[in-house]
Amino acid sequence: MGLKDETTTRILSGRNELNLLLIDDDLNLCKVLAYQLEKNGFNVSTARNGKEGISLFSKKPFDIVITDIQMPDISGIDVLRKIRNDNEKVIIIIITAYGSVENAIEACKLGADDYLTKPFGQEQLLFVIEKAVQIQQLQDENALLKQEVVGKYKFDNMVANSAKMQEVLKLTTKVALSNAAVLITGESGTGKELIARAIHYNSPRKEKPLITVNCPSIPENLLESELFGHVKGAFTGAIKDRKGQFEQADGGSIFLDEIGDLRNDLQAKLLRVLQEKEFQAVGGSNTIKVDVRIIAATNRNLEQMIKEKNFREDLYYRLNVVPIRIAPLRDRKEDIPFLVDFFINKYGEGKKFKISSEAIKNLQNYEWPGNVRELENIVERILALATNSEITIANIPDHVSGRFYEPSVTTINIPEGGIALDTIEKMAIKEILQRTGGNRSKTARMLQIPRHVLLYRLKKYGLE
Numbered sequence: 009m010g011l012k013d014e015t016t017t018r019i020l021s022g023r024n025e026l027n028l029l030l031i032d033d034d035l036n037l038c039k040v041l042a043y044q045l046e047k048n049g050f051n052v053s054t055a056r057n058g059k060e061g062i063s064l065f066s067k068k069p070f071d072i073v074i075t076d077i078q079m080p081d082i083s084g085i086d087v088l089r090k091i092r093n094d095n096e097k098v099i100i101i102i103i104t105a106y107g108s109v110e111n112a113i114e115a116c117k118l119g120a121d122d123y124l125t126k127p128f129g130q131e132q133l134l135f136v137i138e139k140a141v142q143i144q145q146l147q148d149e150n151a152l153l154k155q156e157v158v159g160k161y162k163f164d165n166m167v168a169n170s171a172k173m174q175e176v177l178k179l180t181t182k183v184a185l186s187n188a189a190v191l192i193t194g195e196s197g198t199g200k201e202l203i204a205r206a207i208h209y210n211s212p213r214k215e216k217p218l219i220t221v222n223c224p225s226i227p228e229n230l231l232e233s234e235l236f237g238h239v240k241g242a243f244t245g246a247i248k249d250r251k252g253q254f255e256q257a258d259g260g261s262i263f264l265d266e267i268g269d270l271r272n273d274l275q276a277k278l279l280r281v282l283q284e285k286e287f288q289a290v291g292g293s294n295t296i297k298v299d300v301r302i303i304a305a306t307n308r309n310l311e312q313m314i315k316e317k318n319f320r321e322d323l324y325y326r327l328n329v330v331p332i333r334i335a336p337l338r339d340r341k342e343d344i345p346f347l348v349d350f351f352i353n354k355y356g357e358g359k360k361f362k363i364s365s366e367a368i369k370n371l372q373n374y375e376w377p378g379n380v381r382e383l384e385n386i387v388e389r390i391l392a393l394a395t396n397s398e399i400t401i402a403n404i405p406d407h408v409s410g411r412f413y414e415p416s417v418t419t420i421n422i423p424e425g426g427i428a429l430d431t432i433e434k435m436a437i438k439e440i441l442q443r444t445g446g447n448r449s450k451t452a453r454m455l456q457i458p459r460h461v462l463l464y465r466l467k468k469y470g471l472e
């Protein structure tokens with residue numbers, strides 16, 4: 009008894025009571041089965057022949073139909089045909105006489121989910137139903153998941169209002185349809201991974217895997233085996249053959265994230281894969297062929313790395329067939345209001361937040377060194393801490409709003425006789441240069457002046 013009850017709880021968990029239609033001309037069997045099924049929590053309707061069954065089915069929604077095959081008026085096979093034709097999803101289980109396996113196979117070809125051969129016990133009955141229900145649930149979940157994943161990277165889930173981002177989207181849409189290698193560059197947090205996913209999930213390869221390889225996070229000694237796989241015994245710990253990520257991505261795409269951090273000797277191996285579309289597993293002698301689309305990303309300056317002999321030029325040209333450059337957020341501040349809206353929706357948990365235009369302006373004045381990711385984190389934090397639905401400058405963290413960073417005159421010791429403005433300027437430049445470790449672009453940004461203006465001042469004050 010215990011076992012049966014458990015089975016049913018599992019079948020019914022998370023679902024409403026299931027409606028089951030039982031069609032059988034054998035009155036006794038019908039009664040027994042109906043009793044067993046009702047006892048196990050199903051909502052059972054019975055029909056004594058095929059006609060009655062079809063008529064009942066058309067009047068009421070059923071989750072499961074169990075029908076005998078041999079019946080006097082319409083055969084179970086015809087019932088199956090009719091019901092399957094009207095309803096793709098309902099679970100249909102047929103009952104066949106002992107020794108008529110052909111009938112059962114025929115029925116499954118016509119769309120029955122499973123069959124029961126007479127005589128069968130309650131255990132078997134419940135087992136067959138449970139299996140069919142589980143398979144259906146899995147299929148539903150899979151369809152949902154796929155929809156979710158594909159939907160997630162549709163472009164309408166990405167903010168791109170600035171002309172710069174519109175350009176990126178146009179290129180992304182176009183390149184998604186091709187097989188060309190793409191190199192996405194941009195500072196940290198600009199959305200490189202988002203674009204990589206959009207390319208894959210808008211491409212004809214979208215049903216096949218997108219495999220992400222985070223180049224710097226894999227231990228150096230394992231990277232080769234991660235990418236290309238290994239055969240059993242290739243090295244200590246290789247206790248069985250293992251498929252590498254290139255093989256796993258076959259038919260789909262591989263996303264090589266932080267490609268600028270790929271070790272030198274592996275750059276050569278990767279180049280070979282890109283040229284020949286084939287490779288060997290670590291310790292293996294067979295050549296493996298794959299069909300993989302390459303998407304790479306980096307926040308490093310590969311051209312500079314090539315000059316310094318830290319990145320292979322030939323690999324660079326292979327990867328950089330279509331370059332996509334994502335601008336830093338500070339260079340497309342028009343996106344900020346839309347991004348803020350987007351993240352308020354994402355993290356607002358259904359609450360209607362309103363942000364003042366003054367607060368938006370304030371956010372647009374910040375430099376966002378961590379780009380969109382930093383903005384996303386800040387919005388999430390603002391919403392989590394907000395005590396009401398009106399967001400103002402007061403809700404913005406100080407280091408972003410700059411409210412308490414008004415320079416205080418008292419920290420500058422102005423002598424009685426006054427001070428040259430140039431001296432203050434020189435002091436400020438020196439101080440910020442020190443803070444940025446001598447990084448001129450950053451210093452210029454922090455001083456809110458163009459880089460060439462800074463270079464001029466450095467010369468003027470002898471700070472070069």
Ligand SMILES: Nc1ncnc2c1ncn2[C@@H]1O[C@H](COP(=O)(O)OP(=O)(O)OP(=O)(O)O)[C@@H](O)[C@H]1O
Nearest residue numbers: 166167195196197198199200201202307380381384
């Ligand atoms: N245009 C955009 N619209 C909406 N969300 C965005 C956009 N760009 C980036 N994001 C979000 O910002 C976060 C960072 O994006 P992503 O991980 O793609 O950046 P990245 O360039 O790969 O950063 P890193 O170089 O640090 O790996 C993610 O949560 C992403 O969803």
Ligand SMILES: [Mg+2]
Nearest residue numbers: 200201265305
């Ligand atoms: Mg990334």
